[in-house]
Amino acid sequence: MEMKLKRICVFCGSSPGARPEYARAARELGALLARRGIGLVFGGGKVGLMGQLARAALDAGGEVIGVIPRDLYERKVAFSGLTDLRVVNTMHERKAMMAELADGFMALPGGLGTLEEIFEILTWAQLGMHQKPCGLIDIAGYFSSLLTFLDQVTREGFIDAGHRATILSAETPGDLLRQFENYQPVVADKAEWALGLTD
Numbered sequence: 388m389e390m391k392l393k394r395i396c397v398f399c400g401s402s403p404g405a406r407p408e409y410a411r412a413a414r415e416l417g418a419l420l421a422r423r424g425i426g427l428v429f430g431g432g433k434v435g436l437m438g439q440l441a442r443a444a445l446d447a448g449g450e451v452i453g454v455i456p457r458d459l460y461e462r463k464v465a466f467s468g469l470t471d472l473r474v475v476n477t478m479h480e481r482k483a484m485m486a487e488l489a490d491g492f493m494a495l496p497g498g499l500g501t502l503e504e505i506f507e508i509l510t511w512a513q514l515g516m517h518q519k520p521c522g523l524i525d526i527a528g529y530f531s532s533l534l535t536f537l538d539q540v541t542r543e544g545f546i547d548a549g550h551r552a553t554i555l556s557a558e559t560p561g562d563l564l565r566q567f568e569n570y571q572p573v574v575a576d577k578a579e580w581a582l583g584l585t586d
């Protein structure tokens with residue numbers, strides 16, 4: 388059965404990155420979500436890939452919700468003209484709200500903020516706190532060494548192979564969205580796995 392995705396949260400760089408492919412992919416994803424009637428939840432910034440993503444979704448008539456901490460908002464980096472901008476007190480509140488609002492989580496290329504955000508969501512899935520699809524959009528091979536490293540971490544016994552298999556990846560936004568739509572939720576329990584209670 389196809390999964391109903393009302394909103395997807397996208398984590399991505401507040402910088403544009405070194406290759407034009409990154410911004411192109413951010414715009415492609417924004418427009419794609421809007422065309423499919425899927426709302427976008429993102430960090431609320433106007434800069435870098437975030438700005439490109441939000442602009443493209445809005446231009447295509449999509450719903451765009453930004454969730455931004457107060458200090459970033461006061462530093463005037465917020466995107467104005469979104470469907471909805473939620474100003475929260477802390478980074479932790481922001482991530483909790485983004486997680487609550489979305490039915491799935493994608494990462495486009497980005498830096499420490501992007502990596503931290505997608506890894507926290509993957510950690511929550513591993514603990515069985517949610518069963519929503521999560522994946523990386525591997526534009527121009529950007530995430531390939533990270534995906535290889537995750538395989539190494541799995542081989543070395545620090546990630547359950549079943550959980551590794553739930554970390555989706557694709558080379559295009561459209562391909563990852565298709566995988567999200569066909570995703571069968573898996574209930575993971577890292578605590579049980581670590582204790583050897585599951586295989």
Ligand code: AMP
Pocket residue numbers: 397398399400401402429430431432433434437455459464465497498499500501502504
């Ligand atoms: P980074 O990948 O380090 O550029 O960080 C990007 C991620 O961190 C985004 O997904 C945002 O949630 C958050 N972030 C970093 N900088 C900003 C900013 N100037 N405005 C809004 N959010 C930001």
